Amino acid sequence: MFKGRKKTIVRMSQLVVPTLREDPREAEVVSHKLLLRAGFIRRLAAGIYTYLPLGFRVLNNVSNVVRQEMDKAGAQEVFMPSLLPAELWKETGRWDMYGKELFRIKDRHERDFCLGPTHEEVITDLVRNAIRSYRNLPVNLYQIQTKFRDEIRPRFGLMRGREFMMKDAYSFHTSQEDLEKEYQNMYKTYCSIFERLGLKYRVVEADSGLIGGGFSQEFMVLADTGEEELFVCPKCDYAASRESAGVGEFRVADSQSTGTSKNALKEVHTSGTKTIEEVAAFLKTSPDKTIKTLIYETETGPVVALVRGDHALNEAKLKRVLGVQDLRLASEKVIEKVTKAPLGFSGPVGLKGIKIVADNCVPLIENGITGANKKDHHIMDVSYGRDYKADLIGDIRFALCSDVCPKCKKGKFDVLRGIEVGHIFKLGTKYSEKMKCVYLDENNQEKTMIMGCYGIGIGRTAQAAVEQSFDKDGIVWPMTLAPYKVAIIPVNSSIPEQMEVAEKIYSQGRGAGVAILLDDRELRAGVKLKDIDLIGIPIKVIIGKALKDGKVEIKLRKNGEVKLVPEDRAMDEIKALLA
RNA sequence: CGGAGCAUGGCUCAGUUUGGUAGAGCGCCUGCUUCGGGAGCAGGAGACCGUGGGUUCAAAUCCCGCUGCUCCGACCA
Incomplete structure (x- = not known):
């Protein structure tokens, strides 16, 4: 491959490997410290790194395995631009939806561009122009390329960078069944990639986030210091990310009496208490007796979401239940408008003209406590049905390890930690429909293509390997990844x-x-x-x-x-x- | 974006409280002695103390602004 070259430098006396004796101050996690200390990477700015000779070799080792396996699976490699015109992003609406994470720039003519964080728009644009017939489908195109995301908080070296190397693949199909087939093909391909790289991993059900579409799965490299929590059922094969783990059973809280006698509604003065904990302590009860009321704004207007006081609302689930794309906590102004009361005293009782969504556990609360929609006041002995009703009831909270598996309804979750290195999605027609990516079928009918999309973080995978394999002396590379064997x-x-x-x-x-x-x-x-x-x-x-x-x-x-x-x-x- | 903290040779830090000519260890260069798990001795190079302003006879040190970075919370491969 490098035959034209007289010699490649593999003498330590010549190699640029600036090893450090002490841990650099900037690093927190082991893998980041080790990559810096061992002379693999150097930081240029927050979340932006140079790969030194050793680091670049490791990166290429990952890429090569990915490339070989993708090719073997029948995917074709392409290389798309990083600098993307805004028009494409406006076509799918993501120019507005993607938010601050999109690096936006203007050219000398004041035209809008962005640095590509992902390439659904670009690939869909390519395919709608290049492929017109069912005869040329399906296809799976992939690239290994630098991505840009203006992360809120870049962290842990290569784990969460603002500029990072990623493999992304996109497949186009004439039917859901065909997408299903390719999805399984990619699933298997990912398994062999991570096996070849010598990594311990698990696959979990996941939320598909901004990329969108329906079902998706994440490949997690197991590591105690991983950023992600995986909820794994010990009794069956169910495994999910914290974001998407379902709740199998809706039970009343332990502290609730089994008695069903409903007391009359009672308003109490709770001056100075704003948080759930404060209210519960003030009224000498526990948070699981309270109903947490959160006001959100969506593209279809404000909504009220209810969860039990000791539960955490999961915005991803709420989005799904509501079927909205844009969801954010309402400002105090909106809260006051909706509830006629300041922040901290919201409750579902008496609210009119606004959609109310309740978590499955909320209607089970008898004689609960919630805000009175009146400054410094809460109401006690609130019961569902009698005092308030929800328009929608569903699973909108984060699962806890005490929860029961939604699949077999038997096991209680084990919580593992991991690093997300791969994500596979069934996109469906989310992009192809908006961008009119169509083909003619055998009956000369115009049909919308069905898409899948499959990503692997290259740098993140390399660093995850370090996180999983090191000792007091330094990195212990799996053979495949080692810069030199x-x-x-x-x-x-x-x-x-x-x-x-x-x-x-x-x-x-x-x-x-x-x-x-x-x-x-x-x-x-x-x-x-x-x-x-x-x-x-x-x-x-x-x-x-x-x-x-x-x-x-x-x-x-x-x-x-x-x-x-x-x-x-x-x-x-x-x-x-x-x- | 909210909260906390840091910014001094290549790296890790001291010095800042109480203003008075910039320090250490590691690394780097030269020489000698060493040579199986980060050697010893001797000599040496290298810093407008993040940046802009202010106070003062005098600022790394005090005051104000800015920038960068790290950490804790909501996003993602």
């Missing part, structure tokens, strides 16, 4: 015999196409060994004392295992380890 370390570079053997094995390795590194630096053994371990090279060939007997050491990073072999057998041994 083998490092040759002459213990004392001032002994000519050691250097000779080192050079010999090095050139044998290069001749055999092994990704091999020679630590030819004139440094003490300890420094070289520490550096190579920090970098995480899987196999070390240590040339030292044993050379007197014509032997070298082969030591594994993973478990510290050492094997003494005759120097002329070293290469065979390495090849066996790599096979």
